[in-house]
Amino acid sequence: MTMPEPHQALKTRFCELVGVRYPIIQTGMGWVAGSSLVIATAKAGGLGILASATMSLDELKQQIEEVRSATDAPFGVNLRTDVADIDERVALMVDAKVRVASFAQAPRADLVTQCKEAGLFVMPTVGARRHAEKVAALGVDAVIAQGAEGGGHTGQVPTTLLTSEVVDAVGEDVCVLSAGGWSSGRGLVAALALGADGIAMGTRFLLSSDSQVPDEIKKQYLATSVTGTVVSTRIDGAPQRVVRTDLVDRLEKSSWIRNLPRSLKSAHQFRSESGASLMSLLKEGKAMKEGNELTWSQVVMAANAPVMTKAGLVDGRTDVGVLPTGQVAGVIDEVLSVEKIITSVINEANATLDRLSQR
Numbered sequence: 001m002t003m004p005e006p007h008q009a010l011k012t013r014f015c016e017l018v019g020v021r022y023p024i025i026q027t028g029m030g031w032v033a034g035s036s037l038v039i040a041t042a043k044a045g046g047l048g049i050l051a052s053a054t055m056s057l058d059e060l061k062q063q064i065e066e067v068r069s070a071t072d073a074p075f076g077v078n079l080r081t082d083v084a085d086i087d088e089r090v091a092l093m094v095d096a097k098v099r100v101a102s103f104a105q106a107p108r109a110d111l112v113t114q115c116k117e118a119g120l121f122v123m124p125t126v127g128a129r130r131h132a133e134k135v136a137a138l139g140v141d142a143v144i145a146q147g148a149e150g151g152g153h154t155g156q157v158p159t160t161l162l163t164s165e166v167v168d169a170v171g172e173d174v175c176v177l178s179a180g181g182w183s184s185g186r187g188l189v190a191a192l193a194l195g196a197d198g199i200a201m202g203t204r205f206l207l208s209s210d211s212q213v214p215d216e217i218k219k220q221y222l223a224t225s226v227t228g229t230v231v232s233t234r235i236d237g238a239p240q241r242v243v244r245t246d247l248v249d250r251l252e253k254s255s256w257i258r259n260l261p262r263s264l265k266s267a268h269q270f271r272s273e274s275g276a277s278l279m280s281l282l283k284e285g286k287a288m289k290e291g292n293e294l295t296w297s298q299v300v301m302a303a304n305a306p307v308m309t310k311a312g313l314v315d316g317r318t319d320v321g322v323l324p325t326g327q328v329a330g331v332i333d334e335v336l337s338v339e340k341i342i343t344s345v346i347n348e349a350n351a352t353l354d355r356l357s358q359r
């Protein structure tokens with residue numbers, strides 16, 4: 001497949017600053033965005049981001065090496081800022097000369113400075129205007145503005161409104177990548193018209209043949225309608241958009257107190273399986289508690305969340321697991337290769353820009 005020449009309007013400053021051909025990001029999605037997805041995105045001209053939240057430090061190191069050995073193209077790593085070993089993770093990114101540091105929440109000021117001094121492009125995700133203002137003041141290079149229709153943890157402001165608000169709020173020096181609900185070239189042009197420098201897509205890339213999600217689960221996503229998702233706080237205490245399944249309906253109806261013993265048991269089991277000692281578990285819980293001002297019961301829920309997403313996305317068990325998704329799953333009807341996804345988005349964006357300029 002030949003790589004289409006992008007229309008002049010698609011060659012945004014983001015492409016130039018990061019060194020990618022197209023203004024398209026494949027976001028860091030826990031259990032989904034591993035080296036195979038990132039390599040496929042890099043080879044297709046987009047920016048791929050490894051999701052480190054569900055990897056140990058050693059796994060992250062190995063995945064960075066895998067991407068490095070497959071491509072010279074730039075790529076990023078997504079990090080949670082409330083993990084106990086955040087400093088080691090940032091040091092790893094700096095040592096490995098990863099191009100983009102993507103943060104799931106607002107990073108500490110000293111981490112931004114450290115990354116910037118090492119030449120990394122710093123790009124936290126924000127879900128509200130005030131968060132964008134906060135990270136812009138720290139001197140970040142870009143923000144991913146994720147609107148309410150987006151997958152995983154999400155805010156309340158729809159993507160069109162949030163993108164416009166954030167573009168106005170962060171000033172001219174900060175790039176804005178619009179996320180939440182995008183899957184097409186028409187969407188890319190719409191985001192650019194709102195003032196964004198590109199789009200970031202999660203669900204569209206989850207539903208690619210290059211993601212490791214089991215085929216049966218991909219079918220379940222494809223069968224989901226735009227109204228077939230729900231934002232639930234019952235998974236880890238923070239609002240998270242997931243496919244509405246029987247399990248999610250049950251969690252929504254039952255009280256968190258009743259769910260607590262189950263959460264505690266499986267959180268402990270998961271952490272033990274991943275080799276974490278009780279001491280490191282407690283240290284991690286404490287960092288999470290302090291970073292997010294959570295109660296201990298919320299910490300237990302949060303610690304259990306990766307177990308539930310792993311059960312859904314890796315083991316294909318929707319009876320005990322959840323499927324984080326954007327509403328856009330409802331308009332996606334085919335699993336395609338990453339190359340096909342990116343090529344189709346660019347071809348459609350080129351055609352859309354031609355159509356608009358001929359009117």
Ligand SMILES: Cc1cc2nc3c(=O)[nH]c(=O)nc-3n(C[C@H](O)[C@H](O)[C@H](O)COP(=O)(O)O)c2cc1C
Nearest residue numbers: 027029030104150151152180181201202203324326
């Ligand atoms: C399965 C899944 C896992 C996700 N995990 C993370 C994560 O670990 N870190 C993060 O910053 N965002 C995470 N997100 C959010 C995405 O990175 C992205 O911002 C969002 O999916 C964009 O919306 P879209 O799905 O409509 O494209 C996740 C989303 C999904 C669907």
